[in-house]
Amino acid sequence: MVKRAFEIDDQGWPYHTETYSYNKGDKVVLTTRSDAVSSNYLFAVNYENFHTMPQVGDMIFIGRYLVTGLEGGSLFLEVKQIDG
Secondary structure, three states: OEEOOOEEOOOOOEEOOOOOOOOOOOOOEEEOOOOOOOEOOEEEEOOOOHHHOOOOOOEEEEOOOOOOOOHHHOEEEEOOOOOO
16 A cells, blocks of 8 residues: 555545646656655555565556546556665
């Protein structure tokens, strides 16, 4: 899960206060550093062994919903490098 700042709306649901947008070819870094703060191109992942799971060439899906028809908010990343 990506750690990212959020607020709670008047119905008790969390939402993100800022939106991120990307273009094909943009680079995004996923990190397990506990001191990292997520931003547009740096996602702080809260699973400390995450770096052991993917291999170079794998595709990683990041989305708020798991294939529910709202894929406009989804991001597909190709693993180019693994450090750690």
